[in-house]
Structures are given as C-alpha cells and as structure tokens.
Amino acid sequence: MRILLLLLILLSPAAYSDAVYKCTDQSGRIVYQPSPCSGADKQRLLTIPSDPQANVEAKAKLDAVQQEYDARKREQQSLEQQQSQRQREAAALEIARQNAIAQQQQAIAQQRQAEALERQNRRSGGFNYPYYYGMPRPAPIPHPSPGQQDSEPNQRHPWKNYQ
Numbered sequence: 001m002r003i004l005l006l007l008l009i010l011l012s013p014a015a016y017s018d019a020v021y022k023c024t025d026q027s028g029r030i031v032y033q034p035s036p037c038s039g040a041d042k043q044r045l046l047t048i049p050s051d052p053q054a055n056v057e058a059k060a061k062l063d064a065v066q067q068e069y070d071a072r073k074r075e076q077q078s079l080e081q082q083q084s085q086r087q088r089e090a091a092a093l094e095i096a097r098q099n100a101i102a103q104q105q106q107a108i109a110q111q112r113q114a115e116a117l118e119r120q121n122r123r124s125g126g127f128n129y130p131y132y133y134g135m136p137r138p139a140p141i142p143h144p145s146p147g148q149q150d151s152e153p154n155q156r157h158p159w160k161n162y163q
Contacts, residue, residue, distance in 0.1 A: 019034070019045060019046075019047060020032055020033070020034060020045075020046045020047075020048055021033055021034070021035065021036055021037055021043050021044070021045055021046070022043065022044045022045075022046055023037035023038075023042070023043050024042045024043075032046075
C-alpha cells in the first residue's frame with residue numbers, strides 16, 4: 001500500500017506538467033515549442049510543472065480580460081457609429097447650406113433680371129414695340145413712258161376710271 005501511495009505521489013506532478021522543447025537552430029536562435037525539434041537542431045526537454053489552482057485562476061483572469069476587451073470593443077464600435085452618424089449629418093447640413101446659398105443667388109439674379117426689364121419698359125414708355133430707325137419706303141410704281149399706250153389702262157390703275 002505504501003508503494004502504491006508513493007508511486008501516486010511521484011506521478012501526480014507529472015500529470016499536471018507540460019512538456020516544452022527548447023530548440024537551438026544553426027544560427028543560434030532559440031525557439032520554444034510543444035513538439036520535438038527537427039533532427040538538425042539541438043533540443044532540450046524542459047518540464048514545467050503546472051498548478052491546477054493557478055490554471056483555474058489564470059483562466060478566470062483570462063475570461064475577465066476577454067470580457068473587458070469585448071465591452072471596450074463594443075463601446076468603441078458604438079462611438080465610431082455615433083461619430084459616423086454625426087459626420088453624415090454634418091455633410092447633409094453642408095449640402096443644405098450650399099443649396100440654400102445657390103437658391104439665394106438664383107433669386108437675386110432673377111430679381112436683377114426683373115429690375116432690368118422694368119427699367120427697359122420705363123424707357124420705352126411702357127410699350128414693348130420694336131423700334132424702327134426709319135419708315136420703310138414703298139417700292140416705286142413704274143409709270144409708262146409718254147409715248148407708250150396702256151393696253152389696259154383701268155387694270156393698271158383701277159382708281160382711274162375716268163375717260
């Protein structure tokens with residue numbers, strides 16, 4: 001019975017330990033890994049005892065840190081979304097402002113055009129008739145020479161019906 005108990009005590013730390021291999025490559029670089037090194041590298045087996053209570057505490061700390069990280073990440077995403085929303089709203093306000101300025105400029109241009117038309121109407125006496133520089137002359141009517149006789153005298157000058 002004592003031998004069995006002694007054997008259990010000796011084997012118990014080995015059950016809670018992890019094997020880690022320390023490998024040194026040809027350039028002198030040291031690498032720690034859980035699997036044996038390749039044939040060309042120098043290796044040394046390191047036995048690191050582990051404490052189950054420490055593992056549970058470390059896992060609890062890791063979970064707490066992970067939860068805190070997730071909470072910060074959610075908060076950061078929320079802040080980024082709010083900032084993005086504010087930027088979109090600011091861009092929409094800027095577009096509305098520029099649109100209002102353009103409408104004001106258009107209204108001012110229309111008002112100036114209306115004023116110019118009103119001044120033009122006042123100059124022309126309120127009438128919008130085209131202005132002619134001179135009266136057009138009627139085309140001259142050809143008269144027969146004194147020696148010529150009209151073959152149809154009344155047709156050429158219908159108002160001259162006397163004879």
